[in-house]
Amino acid sequence: MSKNGPFALAFNALVITFMLAPLLVVCIVAFTPENTLTIPTTSFSLRWFAAVFAHPDFMQSFWNSLWLALASATIATLLAVPAGMAITRYEFPGRDFLNGLFLSPLIIPHLVLGVALLRLFALVGGTGSFGWLVMAHALIVTPYTLRLVVAALVGFDRSAEQAALSLGASQATVFRRITLPMILPGVTGGWMLAFINSFDEVTMSIFVTSPSTVTLPVRMYMYATESIDPLMAAVSALMVAVTAVAMVILDRLYGLDRVLVGRK
Amino acid sequence: MSGIRNKAAPWWLSGPALLLFTALLLVPLLLTAVLSFNVYDPATGPKAGEFTLEHYAHVFTDSYYHGIFWRTFWISALVTLICVVIGAPEAYVLSRMRNPWRSILLLVVLAPLLVSVVVRAFGWSMLLGPEGAVNSLLGLVGIGPVKMLYTEIAVIVALVHVMLPFMVIPVWTSLQKLDPGVENAALSLKASPFTTLRRIVLPQVMPGILSGSLIVFGLAASSFAIPGLLGGRRLKMVATVVYDEYLSELNWPLGAAIALTLLAANLIVMLSYNRLVEGRYKKALG
Numbered sequence: 001m002s003k004n005g006p007f008a009l010a011f012n013a014l015v016i017t018f019m020l021a022p023l024l025v026v027c028i029v030a031f032t033p034e035n036t037l038t039i040p041t042t043s044f045s046l047r048w049f050a051a052v053f054a055h056p057d058f059m060q061s062f063w064n065s066l067w068l069a070l071a072s073a074t075i076a077t078l079l080a081v082p083a084g085m086a087i088t089r090y091e092f093p094g095r096d097f098l099n100g101l102f103l104s105p106l107i108i109p110h111l112v113l114g115v116a117l118l119r120l121f122a123l124v125g126g127t128g129s130f131g132w133l134v135m136a137h138a139l140i141v142t143p144y145t146l147r148l149v150v151a152a153l154v155g156f157d158r159s160a161e162q163a164a165l166s167l168g169a170s171q172a173t174v175f176r177r178i179t180l181p182m183i184l185p186g187v188t189g190g191w192m193l194a195f196i197n198s199f200d201e202v203t204m205s206i207f208v209t210s211p212s213t214v215t216l217p218v219r220m221y222m223y224a225t226e227s228i229d230p231l232m233a234a235v236s237a238l239m240v241a242v243t244a245v246a247m248v249i250l251d252r253l254y255g256l257d258r259v260l261v262g263r264k
Numbered sequence: 265m266s267g268i269r270n271k272a273a274p275w276w277l278s279g280p281a282l283l284l285f286t287a288l289l290l291v292p293l294l295l296t297a298v299l300s301f302n303v304y305d306p307a308t309g310p311k312a313g314e315f316t317l318e319h320y321a322h323v324f325t326d327s328y329y330h331g332i333f334w335r336t337f338w339i340s341a342l343v344t345l346i347c348v349v350i351g352a353p354e355a356y357v358l359s360r361m362r363n364p365w366r367s368i369l370l371l372v373v374l375a376p377l378l379v380s381v382v383v384r385a386f387g388w389s390m391l392l393g394p395e396g397a398v399n400s401l402l403g404l405v406g407i408g409p410v411k412m413l414y415t416e417i418a419v420i421v422a423l424v425h426v427m428l429p430f431m432v433i434p435v436w437t438s439l440q441k442l443d444p445g446v447e448n449a450a451l452s453l454k455a456s457p458f459t460t461l462r463r464i465v466l467p468q469v470m471p472g473i474l475s476g477s478l479i480v481f482g483l484a485a486s487s488f489a490i491p492g493l494l495g496g497r498r499l500k501m502v503a504t505v506v507y508d509e510y511l512s513e514l515n516w517p518l519g520a521a522i523a524l525t526l527l528a529a530n531l532i533v534m535l536s537y538n539r540l541v542e543g544r545y546k547k548a549l550g
Contacts, residue, residue, distance in 0.1 A: 012354065
């Protein structure tokens with residue numbers, strides 16, 4: 001393998017700095033003791049974190065986002081496992097259509113989805129309902145779970161399944177005892193990726209949330225358009241922390257590099 | 265196995281997902297398409313039974329919307345270009361590193377993808393503000409405070425930050441398919457490093473650059489939170505205008521018409537770009 005020259009390494013350092021700078025500045029400013037967005041140099045304070053936990057709107061939105069992400073990731077996984085089995089194991093007319101349809105939320109702008117769902121919710125009287133919001137999030141995170149489930153099912157040695165079937169195990173037993181354990185890393189990795197994407201989503205949610213179901217990113221967006229103070233930095237730092245924890249779990253369960261760039 | 269015989273099984277297995285996607289994707293898109301043709305009355309809202317082309321006529325003839333679509337287009341095109349210029353070399357440099365740096369730095373470049381875009385927009389608003397870190401650095405070299413926040417500069421910088429991973433990933437993937445032996449063969453046959461890069465590496469990563477460009481352009485053109493938070497009230501892009509029509513003006517049919525025009529424009533640009541460049545690329549290989 002050839003080596004990078006000094007120019008290439010300097011370029012690399014610049015890109016890394018560029019990618020980390022906004023996240024680092026958020027996390028540092030969150031510890032400021034001042035009332036303005038200043039970078040703390042001599043003293044650090046947790047007062048803005050305390051302010052977040054004492055802020056009823058932000059706390060309510062945090063719990064909304066957490067339950068929403070847990071519920072929608074779970075529904076998406078329950079839908080994606082059988083759908084992934086259908087797509088990888090059967091030849092049938094309409095298979096490409098189904099695959100394209102289930103992945104389409106990755107291509108259709110979330111803005112368009114938000115507008116379309118707002119129309120539907122207004123017609124069925126579902127505006128502001130948490131249940132409809134969960135289904136909307138399940139829709140946009142299903143592609144992430146489906147991709148990992150399909151990847152797990154494609155690289156799958158089916159001889160163990162065939163052996164179990166020939167020994168008289170039922171289809172259900174084979175699925176429960178052999179197929180599911182073998183694709184489990186893909187399933188849990190997909191669930192985690194769905195959780196992160198639901199927890200972070202803002203563009204679609206801003207159209208379909210009501211004051212009582214506002215999610216954390218939407219609350220932050222609205223807060224930031226009106227006032228900018230260190231409270232926002234503290235919430236952002238907490239968001240980064242939640243995402244970082246989720247990333248570490250995802251890495252242990254499935255491998256972060258496999259999620260982000262596919263197979264090694 | 266019983267797979268091919270049992271015709272109903274795949275539909276039964278994907279039935280629940282199909283139900284969700286029909287109810288919350290296909291039906292709402294159809295409803296929105298109908299809505300965009302509905303007559304709008306400022307006093308009572310959209311009228312269900314009456315149809316008009318007025319909203320589309322409005323979008324296509326009003327110079328206000330022309331300006332917004334044009335701004336969205338050039339900002340997205342510029343962001344795509346910058347992502348190619350930074351992302352492709354970065355993926356190449358990373359792929360030539362040794363582990364553990366190779367995997368660690370790849371994750372550092374890609375992981376911001378998983379952090380909410382609102383957090384990243386807020387980070388940039390602090391860095392690019394009048395007293396932010398970037399202006400302090402510029403001050404050190406004698407360039408007076410530059411107004412970046414609430415201008416195109418801030419929107420472009422933050423969009424590049426959000427989109428760069430989408431360029432690095434496909435380029436990295438196509439670099440993994442490149443046999444280092446070919447590169448070494450070219451070098452041992454006395455090709456200069458530059459010629460090797462241009463004649464061996466570049467053609468191999470072209471498909472990655474193309475698919476990365478499509479993703480970046482599509483996402484940038486429909487981006488909402490970045491222009492919303494860093495463009496301020498004046499600097500509108502298509503997504504923020506749709507938001508205004510829906511939640512401030514309450515003119516849903518017009519908002520729907522703009523959103524669907526964006527969807528159609530996105531699809532057309534993607535398909536024609538794909539045709540044009542992939543056709544030429546195949547011919548060149550052919």
